[in-house]
Amino acid sequence: MVNLKVIVMACTLAANATCALAADRLVLVDLEDEMLPEPRVTAEAVFVGLVRPTNNTNDPEAGETILAALPPDARSADVCVRVTTEDGRYFGHARYSAEAGGASPMTLMDYVPLRPELRDYQAAEIAVLAFPCSADPALTDVAVASWRADDTDDLGQTVTVLVNSFRADEAFLIVNDAKQVTCVPTAGGERAAFDFSCDIDVSEIKAGARIALYRMRGTSIDPEVAINVVGWE
Amino acid sequence: MSGQVAKGVGARQTLRRMKALIQAAQGRLPFFLTLIGVPALIVLSYSRPLGQVYLVEARTLGARVTVAGPDTVWKLPNATLCSDLGSEKDIKRATTWTGTGCNPGLFETIELTGTEIRMPPGVQIQLRAEADGVVLLRRLPDRPDQSDAEPSGIRLTENHNWTPGSLLRIEPADWQRVTLLEFAGDVEIGQETGSGANAYVIEGRYEVREHFLRQFRPWGSTGAEPTTVVTGSLYRGDRVAFRKQSADNLPAETVLATGFIAPNLDLTPGFSIVASSGLEHKQAQLRVKSFGTRETQVKPTWIDRALRDPMLLALTAILGFAVTVLTLVVEIKKISFRAPDQ
Numbered sequence: 001m002v003n004l005k006v007i008v009m010a011c012t013l014a015a016n017a018t019c020a021l022a023a024d025r026l027v028l029v030d031l032e033d034e035m036l037p038e039p040r041v042t043a044e045a046v047f048v049g050l051v052r053p054t055n056n057t058n059d060p061e062a063g064e065t066i067l068a069a070l071p072p073d074a075r076s077a078d079v080c081v082r083v084t085t086e087d088g089r090y091f092g093h094a095r096y097s098a099e100a101g102g103a104s105p106m107t108l109m110d111y112v113p114l115r116p117e118l119r120d121y122q123a124a125e126i127a128v129l130a131f132p133c134s135a136d137p138a139l140t141d142v143a144v145a146s147w148r149a150d151d152t153d154d155l156g157q158t159v160t161v162l163v164n165s166f167r168a169d170e171a172f173l174i175v176n177d178a179k180q181v182t183c184v185p186t187a188g189g190e191r192a193a194f195d196f197s198c199d200i201d202v203s204e205i206k207a208g209a210r211i212a213l214y215r216m217r218g219t220s221i222d223p224e225v226a227i228n229v230v231g232w233e
Numbered sequence: 234m235s236g237q238v239a240k241g242v243g244a245r246q247t248l249r250r251m252k253a254l255i256q257a258a259q260g261r262l263p264f265f266l267t268l269i270g271v272p273a274l275i276v277l278s279y280s281r282p283l284g285q286v287y288l289v290e291a292r293t294l295g296a297r298v299t300v301a302g303p304d305t306v307w308k309l310p311n312a313t314l315c316s317d318l319g320s321e322k323d324i325k326r327a328t329t330w331t332g333t334g335c336n337p338g339l340f341e342t343i344e345l346t347g348t349e350i351r352m353p354p355g356v357q358i359q360l361r362a363e364a365d366g367v368v369l370l371r372r373l374p375d376r377p378d379q380s381d382a383e384p385s386g387i388r389l390t391e392n393h394n395w396t397p398g399s400l401l402r403i404e405p406a407d408w409q410r411v412t413l414l415e416f417a418g419d420v421e422i423g424q425e426t427g428s429g430a431n432a433y434v435i436e437g438r439y440e441v442r443e444h445f446l447r448q449f450r451p452w453g454s455t456g457a458e459p460t461t462v463v464t465g466s467l468y469r470g471d472r473v474a475f476r477k478q479s480a481d482n483l484p485a486e487t488v489l490a491t492g493f494i495a496p497n498l499d500l501t502p503g504f505s506i507v508a509s510s511g512l513e514h515k516q517a518q519l520r521v522k523s524f525g526t527r528e529t530q531v532k533p534t535w536i537d538r539a540l541r542d543p544m545l546l547a548l549t550a551i552l553g554f555a556v557t558v559l560t561l562v563v564e565i566k567k568i569s570f571r572a573p574d575q
Contacts, residue, residue, distance in 0.1 A: 038527070165429070166427075166428050166429025167424070167427065167428075167429035167430050167431070168429070169371065170398070172322070172324050174324055174325070177325075180322070180324055182320075182322075214324050214327070214328065216327075216339060217431070218361065218363060218369050218371075218400070219315055219334065219335050219336050219339070219340065219369070219400060219402060220336060221324070221327045221328055221336060221338070221339065223328070224328065
């Protein structure tokens, strides 16, 4: 088996410095989802999505795929994915096997919803949370994921954190105890599964990061809720 | 041959019977016209109102007001301006603060005495009552399509403005001294209920009052008071808003409402709010969203109006009484004419 470090070193010595391994495709083991008839006002968790959008327009007829930044050492156990729509009507939970192994820092997962209505939603209305199943339910380690993307797509330079603030007045993120990010209310407003979105530059988290959410109500601030973002570079 | 003759006889008898029925019906034509015409006239008369007012009174922990029309002026006895620090917020410092009042990691604190606030159209204010009796007036971002407010904020003192994101904090004792806070604009009472909601309706009621079509006066407006045609209760967690009628798939437009906000006289947390739509808004609706249910559109029907119109009720009662008396007289006459024959 070729050493991963040797490959990366060889690539960086080449004329074009960028050299990417094709993403490892994981096998779907189990998927459960539901589509409610009415919008649900709140989702269960505070962190609902960690999404890196693509810069290119995707074929709407193509299948739903998730590209997650989860290097091999972070996926010794199976990989779990939660998909939630902004209005809270759709909620899906999928489990993928990491038994096949692989050396790529990226994983590709086919998401085949049992509810075809999910295709009617725009990518910006969908929150994806990918994480090693061993991190569930405490959800301490989370990967950056891209919806309807594969490893040929041009990924954006920001990662959007989608949170459910439980009706806070304002929300803020602190990245690695240093960088402060002000979150912006989403278009869904109070009737949304996630009501704030916070944009972080990829460069701040690609090596791994701790992001802490602070919610302001009136003149006071709630205790932090934090997660670790798995690094992939 | 005898079969054909029998058939012809049967057909003639049927024709004769139909002719007799038509003749009988013609004799009763006025009756049938009355039987169908009067109900149709009643339905048409009450199908639409001449004027309509929606009135809401509620005790609530929260409300949102967007000023419309002329400037709104509120007088506050004492208040603390928690002026938003914007990009200079120190979240880490804010999390370690354990005092009361304005969090120094988030706001700059300015004490105000006897403040008069003048709010131009477009300004959005969220009122919220905390559990300890403190009332917060939070300035939200202005409505971009309606705002006449200065970019620097609403002037409170010579040196301080009320900017979006900033709060006016009123202590319980000062809140009890607040006189009525009048408003005109788009108002939303309560908050869509869900985990974390803390600005919900506690209780309340609503009424719909109308002028009927029969009260139309070509020489001017009717001087009669509108009649209450629908009443209802508001429950804890309801959210109430005034809206215009719209198609199902289009967002509803807001309707101008006027009213006032006042402290609760029984000193309980929260505040009282009374709001009403204008009589000229015939297309206004009240939308009530209760927890776990779809939004309800309160809109009276012709049945509501007919059952509450005192004139129709009086006419029905008089007519019923007259028919009863007439029937009684006829029966008595029958009995008295029969007696000599017996």
